Amino acid sequence: RYFMNITWDNRDYSFNEDGFLVNPSLVVISLTRDRTWEVVGSWEQQTLRLKYPLWSRYGRFLQPVDDTQHLTVATLEERPFVIVEPADPISGTCIRDSVPCRSQLNRTHSPPPDAPRPEKRCCKGFCIDILKRLAQTIGFSYDLYLVTNGKHGKKIDGVWNGMIGEVFYQRADMAIGSLTINEERSEIVDFSVPFVETGISVMVARSNGTVSPSAFLEPYSPAVWVMMFVMCLTVVAVTVFIFEYLSPVGYNRSLATGKRPGGSTFTIGKSIWLLWALVFNNSVPVENPRGTTSKIMVLVWAFFAVIFLASYTANLAAFMIQEEYVDTVSGLSDRKCFQRPQEQYPPLKFGTVPNGSTEKNIRSNYPDMHSYMVRYNQPRVEEALTHLKAG
Known part of the structure; x- marks a missing residue:
């Protein structure tokens, strides 16, 4: 634990809990055509630096590459042209035909010393395959990074951003991606022969045309259904029950005065059952109230039920009839x-x-x-x- 944080001669010799160096320095050597060993790179501060491109793409031996053959390439994540994924968590390298790609460097502010290191990422896709084929055919190495300042490229207040800005201000040698060629961009940068020709299209969501299980509830909003069957039905049922209970000719008063000994009573449950039967127009056995006021309330509810059912049936037919109607879009000028x-x-x-x-x-x-x-x-x-x- 005494060697966890050691610095000697401006070099970091700190060890981790497993006893390994936190920031080891390694030298990469390769066998040349003359059967001699040559230092071709180094590994310091978790960064690999090579003098030559990887030999797996160019032959058995490393080939010298001058500065003019090492290019800085800007790109933009946009599936399926450029797909960004994290590096392999075990080996820390890019697998499955992907290449390393870093984030865009902030040239105005340097990160603090205790800032976390950026996640290693890898790029693949259609444009990356083209870049690898060009590098193999022409013979150059490249440093690939992702732009974050404005995506493709737009001129704002006289300043270009995005991939176009990276090339125009010579921060990158080239840019690759789903980049559209237009007159304004062609005046400041050169484009290669386009590999895909396309235009402006409109994308809309596709309807499957199926009827949802809750389609019978769509004629009215949830608030209307709650008002109908929770508040209105309950309030009217309680009102009818109270009027019938207090009516001199009602079931309950006749039973209390002995006019109809052994007769039935009009309960609140029977009142709710009566109103439900009127709403659904169902011929179920019910007991109608005898009081004049309670009968008037039931008539008002029956009139409301007729209007409600007529409106519901008309709206339900409109919602349930699924007509295959496609509103054609002629383009942006529509x-x-x-x-x-x-x-x-x-x-x-x-x-x-x-x-x-x-x-x-x-x-x-x-x-x-x-x-x-x-x-x-x-x-x-x-x-x-x-x-x-x-x-």
Whole structure:
């Protein structure tokens, strides 16, 4: 425990609880064509530094690479083009055809000494496969990192961000990803031949067309159902029972005065059963009240039940009839869907991923649409798909 924190000659010799060095320094050597050993790299501060690219991609022996053949590549996580996943927890390396990729460095603020080390991450996907094939064919090594300042690239107050900004300000030699070629970007950076040609499409949630088990409750809101069967039914049933109980000609008063000895009584349970039978229009054995006031209350409830059933049946038919209706969308110029979304009920909610060519196109050609959709924009494609499926 006395060697847990030792520094000698500006070098860290601290040991962990298992007796191993916390920050070991290793030298990487390789066998050359002349059958001699050459120092090709080092491992310090949990960072691997190599003079040459990995030989598994270029042949049996390491080939010298000058500075012009080592490129800094910027990319952006966007499935399936670039998929980011953590490194293997056991070996700490990238497996399954993935390559190491780091986070973007903050060049203005250095992290504090006690700050946790960033998680090692690996990148794979369609664009990464293209990058590996280019590196193998042309013969260059690369340092891959993920951009976080503005995603693809957008000019804000005269300053470019994202992957376009990394290349334009020479912080990266190249950028690879699902990057759209437009006129504004082509004026400041050079693009390769596009490997995928696409346009602006609209993605909507697909309805399965099935009727939910609670479809019979959809004609009315939950508050209406509670008011109907909890409050109104209970209040009317108690009122009918009280009027019948106090009525001189009612069941209970006749039994008390001896006019009908051995007769039945009108309980609150019979009152609720009577009102339920009127609501569902069912011919079940019930006992009607004899008092005039209680009869009037029952008539009012029966009139209400007729109106309620007629309205419920009409709305239920509209909800249960599932017509296969698809509202076609002609594109961004569709006035009914995108130009006047507030006129629909409920209003149409749509958005895109900001700081990209799609948002720039909409902002330039449809400013009113852009001002409306800003509130629904999503930072990433995965989050946009999640919100779209959730409605």
